[in-house]
Amino acid sequence: MSKRVLIVGGGVIGLCTAYYCALRGFTVTVLERNAGQRDGCSFGNAGMVVPSHFVPLAAPGAVALALKWMWNPASPFHLRPRWSWDLFSWCARFWRAANAEHIRRAAPLLRDLSLASRAGYDELAGALGSNFGLVKKGLLMLCKEPHTLEEEAKTAGRARALGIPAEVLDAKQTAARDPDVRMDVAGSVYFPLDCHLVPDRFLAGLEKRLHELGVQFIWNAPVVGWQRTEKSIVAACSSIGEHEADEFVLCGGVWSQNLTRELGLGLPLQAGKGYSLTLPRPRQLPQICAIFSEARVAATPMGGALRFGGTMEIAGLNEDINPARVRGIIAAVPKYYPDFRPEDFDGLEPWCGLRPCSPDGLPFIGRTAKFSNLSIAAGHAMMGMSLGPVSGRLMAEILSGEKPAWDISQLSPDRYS
Ligand SMILES: Cc1cc2nc3c(=O)[nH]c(=O)nc-3n(C[C@H](O)[C@H](O)[C@H](O)COP(=O)(O)OP(=O)(O)OC[C@H]3O[C@@H](n4cnc5c(N)ncnc54)[C@H](O)[C@@H]3O)c2cc1C
Structure with a gap:
C-alpha cells in the first residue's frame, strides 16, 4: 500500500x-x-510570481519604516498594539532578523526557490489543462519620486549581482514598456523574469x-x-x-x-492582513503587473480585469475590513495611473486575506x-x-x-x- x-x-x-x-x-x-x-x-491575492522578491520581509530599514507608517491609518503598514506575549516576542525576533547578514544568507535561496517555482508554473500550465492566466511579461516597480527610484536602482544592482535581470527605466522608457496604461512616475525598475496569474x-x-x-x-x-x-x-x-x-x-x-x-x-506566526479590489472593467488595462513603490500597492491585470492589492496590517487573527486601509489603496491608484478615479471603485466589495508571516x-x-x-x-x-x-x-x-x-x-x- x-x-x-x-x-x-x-x-x-x-x-x-x-x-x-x-x-x-x-x-x-x-x-x-x-x-x-x-x-x-x-484566492484574492495579487497573483504575482516574483523572483525579484529576494529580500525577505525582515530586512534592514524595515523596523524604522514600520514605525514611521504605523501612525497613519491609510499607510501601507499598521501594527495594532495589544498585550500579547506572542506579538511581543514575534516583534523582538523580527527586529533581530532584520539585518544585512540575514539578507546575505536568505537572498540566494529565495532566488533559487522563486525561479524553480516559476518553472513549476510553466509545467503546471501544461499539466493542468486549464488556463490560469499565466503571463510572463515581467513586473514594473513604479517610482513616483526620484529618490525612491535611486533606492530601487540599488535593489536592481543587487538583483543583477544575484543573476536576476533588472533594468532601470526613466519615465519615457517605462511608458514605452507598457503603453496600454498611462503612468505618472519618475521611472521604474523592470524585472523581466517576474510573471503573474489569476490565483483563484x-x-x-x-x-x-x-x-x-x-x-x-x-x-x-x-x-x-x-x-x-x-x-x-x-x-x-x-x-x-x-x-x-x-x-x-x-x-x-x-x-x-x-x-x-x-x-x-x-x-x-502573525497574520499580515492585506486587501484587494478588482475592477472588472478598468478604464485601462496594463499588460505588465506593477508595484507602486512608495504606496506598496500591487496592480495585476487578470484577464480583462485589474486587481489592486496592498497593506500589511498586523492586527490579530481577524478578517474584519478596515475602511481606512482600503481607502489608502484606492487613493494610491490615481497617483500612479492618473486616468483612474477613486469613484471607479464605488460599490466594489473589498477582499481581505491573512498572510502567514514568520518573524x-x-x-x-x-x-x-x-x-x-x-x-x-x-x-x-x-x-x-x-x-x-x-x-x-x-x-x-x-x-x-x-x-x-x-x-x-x-x-x-x-x-x-
Ligand atoms: C493582498 C494580498 C496580496 C498578495 N499578493 C501576493 C502575490 O502577488 N504573490 C505571492 O506570492 N503572494 C501574495 N500574497 C501572499 C499569499 O496570498 C500567501 O502567502 C498564501 O496565500 C499563503 O498560502 P497558504 O496556503 O500558506 O495559506 P492559506 O491560503 O491561508 O491556506 C491555509 C488553509 O488552511 C486552512 N486551515 C487553517 N486551519 C485549519 C484547521 N485547523 N483545519 C483545517 N484547515 C485549516 C484554512 O482554512 C486555509 O484554507 C498576497 C497576500 C495578500 C493578503
Missing part, C-alpha cells in the same frame, strides 16, 4: 503539496476547515487535477487536535472524526501556529525534529503564491526520503523551538 499523506489546509501551499505528493504515488487526503467554495488568502483560477484548475489524480478532499473539517505518541502523530482530530495517516503535513497558513501549540512546537520573513518548510512524521509548510507571508509549486515539490521530496534539491536548513520549522 502506498504511503498515506494527510495534508491540513487547502490553500495554495496545501494543494501544491498534494499535487507533488500525488505525482509520487502517495495516497493523499486534504483536510480543510472551510467548504470547497472558500475564499482565503490564496489556478487553484480551481489544480483542485480539478487533484481529483483526477485520486486525491481525497474532506471539507468543513477543522482540525482541533492530534492523537499522538511521544515521537509521532497517529491521527489528526477534526470536528468530524479522527484521520489516520503515515505522514502529516501542516499547511494551515497563519492558523498553523494554533495547531502546533499543543504539540509544544514553537511556530511563531524572519522566511517560510517554515520541512520535518519537525520532535515528531518523526509531522512536517510543516507554512509562513510564506507575501510569497506564498510565488513559492507554491516549489514548496509542494520540496515537501514531496522530503516525504519520499530524498535530499531536497536545495539546502533548506534556513527554513527549518524548528528554528524557533
Whole structure:
C-alpha cells in the first residue's frame, strides 16, 4: 500500500503539496476547515510570481519604516498594539532578523526557490489543462519620486549581482514598456523574469487535477487536535472524526501556529492582513503587473480585469475590513495611473486575506525534529503564491526520503523551538 499523506489546509501551499505528493504515488487526503467554495488568502491575492522578491520581509530599514507608517491609518503598514506575549516576542525576533547578514544568507535561496517555482508554473500550465492566466511579461516597480527610484536602482544592482535581470527605466522608457496604461512616475525598475496569474483560477484548475489524480478532499473539517505518541502523530482530530495517516503535513497558513501549540512546537506566526479590489472593467488595462513603490500597492491585470492589492496590517487573527486601509489603496491608484478615479471603485466589495508571516520573513518548510512524521509548510507571508509549486515539490521530496534539491536548513520549522 502506498504511503498515506494527510495534508491540513487547502490553500495554495496545501494543494501544491498534494499535487507533488500525488505525482509520487502517495495516497493523499486534504483536510480543510472551510467548504470547497472558500475564499482565503490564496484566492484574492495579487497573483504575482516574483523572483525579484529576494529580500525577505525582515530586512534592514524595515523596523524604522514600520514605525514611521504605523501612525497613519491609510499607510501601507499598521501594527495594532495589544498585550500579547506572542506579538511581543514575534516583534523582538523580527527586529533581530532584520539585518544585512540575514539578507546575505536568505537572498540566494529565495532566488533559487522563486525561479524553480516559476518553472513549476510553466509545467503546471501544461499539466493542468486549464488556463490560469499565466503571463510572463515581467513586473514594473513604479517610482513616483526620484529618490525612491535611486533606492530601487540599488535593489536592481543587487538583483543583477544575484543573476536576476533588472533594468532601470526613466519615465519615457517605462511608458514605452507598457503603453496600454498611462503612468505618472519618475521611472521604474523592470524585472523581466517576474510573471503573474489569476490565483483563484489556478487553484480551481489544480483542485480539478487533484481529483483526477485520486486525491481525497474532506471539507468543513477543522482540525482541533492530534492523537499522538511521544515521537509521532497517529491521527489528526477534526470536528468530524479522527484521520489516520503515515505522514502529516501542516499547511494551515497563519492558523498553523494554533495547531502546533499543543504539540509544544514553537511556530511563531502573525497574520499580515492585506486587501484587494478588482475592477472588472478598468478604464485601462496594463499588460505588465506593477508595484507602486512608495504606496506598496500591487496592480495585476487578470484577464480583462485589474486587481489592486496592498497593506500589511498586523492586527490579530481577524478578517474584519478596515475602511481606512482600503481607502489608502484606492487613493494610491490615481497617483500612479492618473486616468483612474477613486469613484471607479464605488460599490466594489473589498477582499481581505491573512498572510502567514514568520518573524524572519522566511517560510517554515520541512520535518519537525520532535515528531518523526509531522512536517510543516507554512509562513510564506507575501510569497506564498510565488513559492507554491516549489514548496509542494520540496515537501514531496522530503516525504519520499530524498535530499531536497536545495539546502533548506534556513527554513527549518524548528528554528524557533
Ligand atoms: C493582498 C494580498 C496580496 C498578495 N499578493 C501576493 C502575490 O502577488 N504573490 C505571492 O506570492 N503572494 C501574495 N500574497 C501572499 C499569499 O496570498 C500567501 O502567502 C498564501 O496565500 C499563503 O498560502 P497558504 O496556503 O500558506 O495559506 P492559506 O491560503 O491561508 O491556506 C491555509 C488553509 O488552511 C486552512 N486551515 C487553517 N486551519 C485549519 C484547521 N485547523 N483545519 C483545517 N484547515 C485549516 C484554512 O482554512 C486555509 O484554507 C498576497 C497576500 C495578500 C493578503
